[in-house]
Amino acid sequence: MADIFSLAAGNLISPIILSFVLGVAAALARSDLTIPEAVAKGMSIYLLFAIGFKGGIGVAAHGVDVKLVGTLVAAGVLSFGLPFIAFGLLGFMTKLTTLEKAAVAAHYGSISIVTFVAATSVLETQGLVAEGYMVAAAAVMEAPAILSALWIVATKGGGAYATKGLYREILLNGSIVLLVGSFLIGAITGQDGLNQIAPFIVAPFQGVLCLFLLDMGLVAGRGLRDSRGEVGGGAIAFGLLMPLVGSAFGLMAALAIGLSPGGAALFMTLSASASYIAVPAAMRVALPEAKPSIYLTLSLGVTFPFNLTVGIPLYTAISTTLAGG
């Protein structure tokens, strides 16, 4: 247990965490510090491409094994299943409407790719290697939770506006296409491909991640500042509890599959994280009556900082202990 706290404390004093803290502090202090939208999108494209490519390199180096299939199946099952648990917990802990609970639940079944990237960075600094195909697991977990939320709404007699176009948008949203595409490029080109672009996707990665997390801190801080009164204590407690619940399911799946400690830590992180890119857009289309200030504040203002500061070091420590590291 002492090791877990030591690891967590060490993680807090890292450039990426402190950059995020700076962003939150600047937003809460009403500083005029901003990252332009185009720059933020550019950085997110860079990070997605780099992480996908490096995942593909991992698969090219170590090959495909039966664990890959198990991981992808488990990823899909978790993404489908976690919204039902989240919906049930929200029923106990909050007074949100059915639509709002379903919208929040969708976010917690899907994943935050930036949390995944940050976790990958932490593992690298600790010398832990994860299975390259965890990137593919992240892509698999993006969308199923949305379908679960729409199913929940349908069974509860609520109004969802799911169309054929919505499903296409969910499955082909930019982050999934870029992540899977760069993963395939990495898997096809292997180490030779990495050698050609390493100065671009390896060396600057940590610095870009710092700036991106500064931006995430600014966005999260603004959300917290502007949403006072919208999100109650029960919902905030949910935003802190649900990552632990999700990560426990992720750990069980990782142990059952036999993932490495690094892979288990990433699977826990994926299961613990909440979307704020793909799912909010889908919810605005399908569940327009659900207030975005609730699910965005919970996802970005509560769960994301929790995972970044406490969750990732905790999941890493637990996985290295239980997955045999």
Added chain:
Amino acid sequence: MQRHKAKRVEIIIEAALLSRLTDALQSADVSGYTVLPVKGGSGRSGPWTRDGQISRGSGMFAVICLIRPERLDGLLEVAFEVVEKHIGVVSITDTEILRSERF
């Protein structure tokens, strides 16, 4: 220079709905419109800004159409089907245009 009466319809719409609105306009044979990014604002859901945002789940666009008065109802009908349930603003103003054959 001859000027002609027209209607200027401005629809501020959620980013996630933009393609649905432009598709609806096309389906109503409204082929001319301009899409502008909206930097920020404030409304019933509180203040917001596009700064630093990477998701289409937040943020708005402005879609501006200049149209002959007799075609206004058709445009509003299809546009309203898209925007009815969502955050946004629809406004109509009288305006004048040059080169009316283009509208």
